[in-house]
Amino acid sequence: MARRTGRRPGNPDTREAILAAARQAFGERGFDGASIRTIATSAGVDPALVHHYFGTKEQLFLEIVQVPIDPREFLPGILAGSKDEVGVRLVRTFLGVWDSPAGTAAAAVLRSAMSNDWTVRLLREFLTTQILRRVVNQMDLDPVEAPHRAALVATQMAGLAMMRYIVKIEPLASAPAEWVVAAVAPTIQRYFAGPLPAPPAK
Amino acid sequence: MARRTGRRPGNPDTREAILAAARQAFGERGFDGASIRTIATSAGVDPALVHHYFGTKEQLFLEIVQVPIDPREFLPGILAGSKDEVGVRLVRTFLGVWDSPAGTAAAAVLRSAMSNDWTVRLLREFLTTQILRRVVNQMDLDPVEAPHRAALVATQMAGLAMMRYIVKIEPLASAPAEWVVAAVAPTIQRYFAGPLPAPPAK
DNA sequence: TGTTGAGTTCAACGTCCGTTGAATTCCAGA
DNA sequence: TCTGGAATTCAACGGACGTTGAACTCAACA
Numbered sequence: 284m285a286r287r288t289g290r291r292p293g294n295p296d297t298r299e300a301i302l303a304a305a306r307q308a309f310g311e312r313g314f315d316g317a318s319i320r321t322i323a324t325s326a327g328v329d330p331a332l333v334h335h336y337f338g339t340k341e342q343l344f345l346e347i348v349q350v351p352i353d354p355r356e357f358l359p360g361i362l363a364g365s366k367d368e369v370g371v372r373l374v375r376t377f378l379g380v381w382d383s384p385a386g387t388a389a390a391a392v393l394r395s396a397m398s399n400d401w402t403v404r405l406l407r408e409f410l411t412t413q414i415l416r417r418v419v420n421q422m423d424l425d426p427v428e429a430p431h432r433a434a435l436v437a438t439q440m441a442g443l444a445m446m447r448y449i450v451k452i453e454p455l456a457s458a459p460a461e462w463v464v465a466a467v468a469p470t471i472q473r474y475f476a477g478p479l480p481a482p483p484a485k
Numbered sequence: 486m487a488r489r490t491g492r493r494p495g496n497p498d499t500r501e502a503i504l505a506a507a508r509q510a511f512g513e514r515g516f517d518g519a520s521i522r523t524i525a526t527s528a529g530v531d532p533a534l535v536h537h538y539f540g541t542k543e544q545l546f547l548e549i550v551q552v553p554i555d556p557r558e559f560l561p562g563i564l565a566g567s568k569d570e571v572g573v574r575l576v577r578t579f580l581g582v583w584d585s586p587a588g589t590a591a592a593a594v595l596r597s598a599m600s601n602d603w604t605v606r607l608l609r610e611f612l613t614t615q616i617l618r619r620v621v622n623q624m625d626l627d628p629v630e631a632p633h634r635a636a637l638v639a640t641q642m643a644g645l646a647m648m649r650y651i652v653k654i655e656p657l658a659s660a661p662a663e664w665v666v667a668a669v670a671p672t673i674q675r676y677f678a679g680p681l682p683a684p685p686a687k
Numbered sequence: 688t689g690t691t692g693a694g695t696t697c698a699a700c701g702t703c704c705g706t707t708g709a710a711t712t713c714c715a716g717a
Numbered sequence: 718t719c720t721g722g723a724a725t726t727c728a729a730c731g732g733a734c735g736t737t738g739a740a741c742t743c744a745a746c747a
Contacts, residue, residue: 297724313600316517319705329726331707336724340705397599397651398515407652415654434648434657435668441652442644446636449599450609450643452617455636458685465682466637470672480667483660499694521735531696533737538694542735689747696741704733711726717719 298336300326305333306347310387313394314344314402344402348392351385354413362421369422370472371464377440378460381448390448393441410437422475428482435474443467500538502528507535508549512589515596516546516604546604550594553587556615564623571624572674573666579642580662583650592650595643612639624677630684637676645669 304326308317319340323330337343357380361372380386392409395402415433424432447455447463455463506528510519521542525532539545559582563574582588594611597604617635626634649657649665657665 316600318703320703330705331727332725334706394599397596397647398518403652407654410652410654430656431660431668434654437654438644438648438657438669439641439672440644441647442640442642445599445643445647446640450605450612452609452612452636452639454632454684455640458633462682462685466633466676467640469675470641473671474668480664482656483664520733522733532735533697534695536736691744691746693744694742697739698737699739700735700737702734705731707728707730709727709729712724714721714723716721 297326297328297332301328301333301336302347305343306384306387306391309344309347309391309395311390313391313397314340314399315395319343341401344391344395348388348405351388352392352409354417358414358417358421362418366422366476367472369475370468370470373436373440373471374443374464374468375460377443378463381444382460386448389444393444394449424475428479431482432474432479435479436471439467439470439474499528499530499534503530503535503538504549507545508586508589508593511546511549511593511597513592515593515599516542516601517597521545543603546593546597550590550607553590554594554611556619560616560619560623564620568624568678569674571677572670572672575638575642575673576645576666576670577662579645580665583646584662588650591646595646596651626677630681633684634676634681637681638673641669641672641676 301322304322305317308322308325311317319333320330322343323333326333333343337346357376361369361376364372381389392402392406396406397403415430415437418433418436419426419429422429443463446452447458503524506524507519510524510527513519521535522532524545525535528535535545539548559578563571563578566574583591594604594608598608599605617632617639620635620638621628621631624631645665648654649660
């Protein structure tokens with residue numbers, strides 16, 4: 284029964300403008316490199332307004348990053364279907380995400396995690412509990428070697444994102460997505476389902 | 486005939502102490518994240534002394550990073566020998582470098598490149614002109630697809646470094662080097678010598 | 688012994704940062 | 718019409734940063 288009075292709408296676009304500017308800034312410079320002040324300026328707004336809407340810089344970052352990256356949205360599509368084409372489906376979906384606005388958010392996480400303590404923890408926990416664990420559960424892999432397989436997949440995907448979207452080495456950065464899919468998918472396929480050395484005794 | 490007078494030795498260890506502290510700091514936090522002030526403190530020294538020895542922060546970073554990473558030192562050992570074991574030799578050498586003091590320098594570059602404009606340029610040019618080009622020249626690869634092969638290799642190696650040494654996902658981070666070699670080498674081998682999709686027309 | 692110059696420190700500069708609290712504007716509801 | 722409260726701005730805080738220039742210390746040479 285929320286009875287409210289006072290000015291409500293104002294300019295509802297402002298909030299979105301700030302979010303857009305923040306996504307851009309975090310995606311290009313990472314958490315530490317981006318500044319509330321430049322975000323505010325590029326949204327045509329006072330820095331204090333950013334705090335008014337989103338609280339601290341950390342909270343703003345999470346807003347940018349948690350909303351568009353939800354593994355439940357695309358994981359089923361990758362894991363369902365014929366098992367010997369998981370590689371193709373994973374790489375294709377992955378590139379699709381990175382070429383969308385969500386890719387900017389993903390870049391923000393990747394960039395930040397390289398030089399910032401708490402974002403690297405964020406990334407590690409996202410990867411292990413949100414992605415790798417789900418994958419392991421849904422494909423019926425040998426439970427002993429499954430975590431190893433998942434980690435190997437992560438190395439190839441992370442390196443691909445880094446070289447193609449951040450460091451931008453050629454000719455990879457300008458290569459058509461389908462060429463990348465065809466080139467990289469066999470690696471993923473082998474990591475998931477191919478022969479591997481025996482996992483270390485531990 | 487350099488005729489010099491005045492105090493010479495003082496404490497010659499200081500310079501090395503600063504370099505060690507800088508390598509540590511840059512390796513852990515990247516270029517932007519590390520600060521001259523904490524480097525100085527952790528070397529037991531005044532910040533101004535760092536400038537006295539090394540000039541600007543940029544110059545100090547280059548000192549840390551350019552000296553220990555010289556591809557001419559290990560590339561020949563990788564490229565020489567039987568062609569169907571390039572993968573094994575590359576991955577093994579790569580892990581060896583990352584587990585040495587030079588690995589700290591490599592981490593510094595990788596971390597910095599994710600959020601800093603001029604270091605990403607540094608990394609890109611190092612990869613393309615110092616590594617990839619040499620590899621392409623020394624192995625006799627099809628000149629059209631060679632750059633594509635080299636870039637694919639770079640994705641796998643960069644992702645491996647990132648996940649094992651920076652994000653530290655398990656069980657990869659604690660896996661024995663030889664297990665990693667056995668698991669990843671076939672990927673490298675295929676990128677170098679295996680079948681690939683036809684390079685895009687360009 | 689006196690001078691020189693390298694090693695080292697101190698204090699300060701200007702700049703950018705995240706954040707805060709008070710002030711202003713102005714619409715929606717009473 | 719009056720007014721509460723959301724939207725927005727302004728000015729300032731305290732802290733961290735890279736860098737600078739002047740000062741001090743003191744071993745080696747003339």
